[in-house]
Structure formats: C-alpha cells, structure tokens
Amino acid sequence: MIENRKEWSAWVTPRALRSEPIHRWYTFPHSFTHQLVDALAEEWGLGGHDLILDPFVGAGTTVLAAKLGGIPAVGHDLSPLAVFVSRVKSTHYSLPEVQKAWNGLLPRLVPGNWDMPQGAYPQLVIRALPSKLLGAFEGISSGIGRMRCPEATKDLFRLALLATIPDFSQAVATGGWLSWVGKRRTKAELVPAFRLRMQKILEDIRESPAPCNGNWPVSCADARKLPEADSTVSAVITSPPYPNRHDYTRVFGVELMYGFLDWERTRDLRRQSFQSHPESRPDRPTSTEYFPPPRLIKLLRELKEAGVEEKITGMISGYFLDIFLCLRELRRVCKPNAPIALVLGNARYAGVPVIVDELTATIGEQAGLRCERIRAVRFRGNSAQQMGAYGRSPSRESVIIFRNGKDRVTNREGNPSYRRSGRE
Numbered sequence: 001m002i003e004n005r006k007e008w009s010a011w012v013t014p015r016a017l018r019s020e021p022i023h024r025w026y027t028f029p030h031s032f033t034h035q036l037v038d039a040l041a042e043e044w045g046l047g048g049h050d051l052i053l054d055p056f057v058g059a060g061t062t063v064l065a066a067k068l069g070g071i072p073a074v075g076h077d078l079s080p081l082a083v084f085v086s087r088v089k090s091t092h093y094s095l096p097e098v099q100k101a102w103n104g105l106l107p108r109l110v111p112g113n114w115d116m117p118q119g120a121y122p123q124l125v126i127r128a129l130p131s132k133l134l135g136a137f138e139g140i141s142s143g144i145g146r147m148r149c150p151e152a153t154k155d156l157f158r159l160a161l162l163a164t165i166p167d168f169s170q171a172v173a174t175g176g177w178l179s180w181v182g183k184r185r186t187k188a189e190l191v192p193a194f195r196l197r198m199q200k201i202l203e204d205i206r207e208s209p210a211p212c213n214g215n216w217p218v219s220c221a222d223a224r225k226l227p228e229a230d231s232t233v234s235a236v237i238t239s240p241p242y243p244n245r246h247d248y249t250r251v252f253g254v255e256l257m258y259g260f261l262d263w264e265r266t267r268d269l270r271r272q273s274f275q276s277h278p279e280s281r282p283d284r285p286t287s288t289e290y291f292p293p294p295r296l297i298k299l300l301r302e303l304k305e306a307g308v309e310e311k312i313t314g315m316i317s318g319y320f321l322d323i324f325l326c327l328r329e330l331r332r333v334c335k336p337n338a339p340i341a342l343v344l345g346n347a348r349y350a351g352v353p354v355i356v357d358e359l360t361a362t363i364g365e366q367a368g369l370r371c372e373r374i375r376a377v378r379f380r381g382n383s384a385q386q387m388g389a390y391g392r393s394p395s396r397e398s399v400i401i402f403r404n405g406k407d408r409v410t411n412r413e414g415n416p417s418y419r420r421s422g423r424e
C-alpha cells in the first residue's frame with residue numbers, strides 16, 4: 001500500500017511557493033505547493049461542477065490553486081490569521097481599483113508622524129516590535145483604515161503589512177518556536193519594505209488574472225465539526241498539523257496578537273487547536289466509536305518505556321483521537337467514493353518512531369473511509385540532537401489517499417463490518 005513518490009518531495013514544502021504569483025503573498029511553514037493540488041485534481045478528473053474542501057486551510061494553497069484551476073473550493077481553519085490570509089489570497093481584485101487606492105495611500109505613508117503606539121498590545125508584540133516600530137506599523141494600519149475604498153482592498157494592504165512583520169520582528173520563528181534576535185531595523189525602513197510587498201501584489205494582480213465568476217469562501221471552523229451539509233464535497237486536499245509539538249499560535253504569536261486576538265484569546269486558540277502540541281486541551285465532540293488501534297496502544301507503551309514524558313504521550317494519544325474525529329467528519333460531508341488526500345509527517349520521540357501515516361490509514365478505516373494508498377514523498381532528517389543520541393533515521397512525509405466508503409466501518413479487531421445506511 002506504500003508507494004514511493006519522491007518526485008513529489010518539493011511539493012510538500014513551501015519553498016517553491018515563495019516565488020509563485022499570489023501564493024507568495026503569505027506562506028505557512030508547512031504549506032504544500034499548488035502543484036500537489038493540480039496533480040491530484042487532474043488525477044481525480046475534478047472540474048467546474050465539483051467542490052474541493054480544505055478543513056486546515058493554513059495559507060490557502062488548496063483554495064487558491066483550485067480557484068486558479070477554475071474548480072470551486074471552500075476552506076476552513078481555527079486560526080483567524082489563516083482565515084484572513086487565505087481569504088485575501090482567494091478574493092478577486094480589480095487592478096484599476098487597487099491601483100487607485102494604493103496611489104491614495106502612498107502620500108499618507110509619512111514615518112515622521114508615527115511614534116509611540118496608541119493601542120494596548122500584549123507584551124510579546126511590544127517586545128518584538130520595540131516602541132517606534134510598533135508605532136510605525138500602527139501608523140500604516142490607521143492610514144489604511146481611513147481610506148475610502150472597498151474593505152477587500154484595505155485587507156489586501158493589511159496583508160502586505162502583516163507579511164512584513166517577520167522582517168522587523170525581534171522574535172523569529174525557527175522550526176516550531178520563536179527565538180529572540182537583536183535586529184536593528186528602523187521605522188524609516190518599514191515604508192520601503194511595505195511598498196516592495198505591494199509592488200509584488202500589484203504585479204501579480206496584473207499578470208495572473210484568475211476566473212472572476214464564482215467564489216472561494218474561507219471561514220473559521222473546527223475540522224472536528226465542519227459546517228458543510230452531508231454528502232456535498234467532491235474531494236478533500238488538506239494537511240492537518242503534524243504531531244511534532246509545533247504550535248502555530250506561538251510561531252505566529254506576534255502576527256496573531258498584533259492583528260487579531262488578545263493574549264487570552266490566543267491562549268484559547270492554542271488550547272482548542274489540534275492536539276499536535278502539549279499545550280492543546282481541546283473541547284471536542286464526543287465519540288463512542290473511537291478506540292485506539294492496538295498498534296497505537298503498543299506505541300504509547302514503547303514511548304513510556306523509553307522515558308517520554310506524559311505530556312507527550314498524552315498529546316500523541318489525543319492527536320489520533322483528533323484525526324479520527326476529523327476523518328469521521330470528512331466521511332459525513334463527502335460524497336460517496338469522494339477522494340480525500342491528507343499530507344502528514346511521521347515523528348520520533350526518544351528514538352521511537354511514530355508512524356503517523358500508517359496509524360492514520362488504520363484510523364481512517366475505523367471512521368468509514370477506505371485507504372487507497374500511502375504515497376511516501378519525502379524523508380526529513382532528524383535533529384542534530386536526536387541524531388547524536390539515536391543515529392540517523394529520517395522521518396517519512398506522505399500523502400495518504402482515502403476514498404469515502406460511506407457504509408464501511410471496522411470493528412475493534414480491525415475487520416470491516418457494515419452498518420445500515422443513514423447517519424448514526
């Protein structure tokens with residue numbers, strides 16, 4: 001069932017997206033590329049009458065790629081940052097309208113007027129963008145707010161501003177965490193950086209005309225409880241967080257607390273996120289159908305014996321419950337036999353491999369899906385620390401492909417059993 005697709009390896013990292021029109025406006029550390037979406041859409045013969053769903057929309061790659069290919073699509077995410085980014089990237093713009101608004105904004109970008117921030121910000125933002133820098137971000141932001149132009153155009157400017165934060169922030173995302181650096185950037189440098197971003201955006205709107213009839217909506221929702229009606233989705237192309245402790249609310253803490261949430265609501269988002277990091281404690285839908293597969297129980301025992309802390313074993317156990325809840329929802333919203341592709345990465349703790357793709361395949365069968373195949377696309381090296389202690393042992397990143405097999409579920413022994421039609 002596991003096949004090699006190493007030629008897809010560049011498609012599961014965001015590197016290539018950073019030079020692609022529109023996609024480059026904002027990427028996430030684990031974005032996949034539009035080539036993956038294009039290849040799957042072609043393989044599955046998707047077109048204008050279909051609907052693609054991405055329940056973990058991130059930076060919006062699936063929705064935008066679907067839009068550029070003329071296929072209807074919908075995206076959701078728990079993070080308001082992801083929803084904002086994806087929505088802005090998948091909106092239609094009129095170049096003359098955006099250009100006119102931009103010409104109107106330019107004379108208002110006068111750094112001399114910006115000094116100390118007026119708003120109340122969490123400490124993280126104040127530390128990351130020391131005094132005058134934060135005042136300058138706020139100055140541009142309030143200039144955008146005062147413009148007389150459609151809200152969608154203002155959001156385009158806001159996205160360009162948000163995308164400059166990493167160039168100025170003293171808190172830098174390295175791997176899954178923030179580390180502090182001593183950058184010496186001044187408020188005077190912000191305007192040229194912002195203008196550069198906007199130039200690229202204007203260039204992309206000019207050169208990549210996308211279809212304008214149709215809409216590609218993105219909204220805030222939990223992948224464990226989707227808003228879609230039953231049997232309405234033709235295909236799913238998505239990537240849930242990996243169980244690697246990376247916490248998007250920390251990696252994007254400055255952006256989230258600068259533009260979207262206060263400290264308490266950022267903490268709530270952290271808790272409610274998929275249990276892929278130890279601080280997640282989500283309120284989830286209940287399930288009497290889920291039972292951890294024997295292989296997962298064995299894995300949890302091995303991790304414990306290897307001395308892995310309880311907060312990590314608890315996280316892994318919760319992670320696979322989340323995977324089940326999400327796959328159960330996908331089974332509900334997808335049409336019979338609809339294809340579902342999940343990009344996922346295996347992990348390793350204290351030298352013990354966590355074979356996420358195979359466990360997900362088993363749990364998908366339990367949720368009523370049929371696993372067609374696992375495509376191994378990339379092998380990531382382990383950290384220098386892990387390599388020193390446990391030797392070189394790369395972790396697999398895979399695309400797991402299911403078909404919605406509506407009525408088939410597996411029993412506790414892992415054998416297929418068949419339920420009567422209708423929802424349980």
Ligand SMILES: C[S@@+](CC[C@H](N)C(=O)[O-])C[C@H]1O[C@@H](n2cnc3c(N)ncnc32)[C@H](O)[C@@H]1O
Pocket residue numbers: 027028030031032033055056057058059060061062076077078079082221222223224238239240241242248272273274
């Ligand atoms: C690996 S990223 C998706 C990247 C995306 N495929 C792209 O190309 O940019 C995973 C996303 O899942 C989101 N997320 C975490 N928990 C979630 C949940 N319970 N429901 C919906 N989204 C969630 C995170 O906010 C993050 O944006």
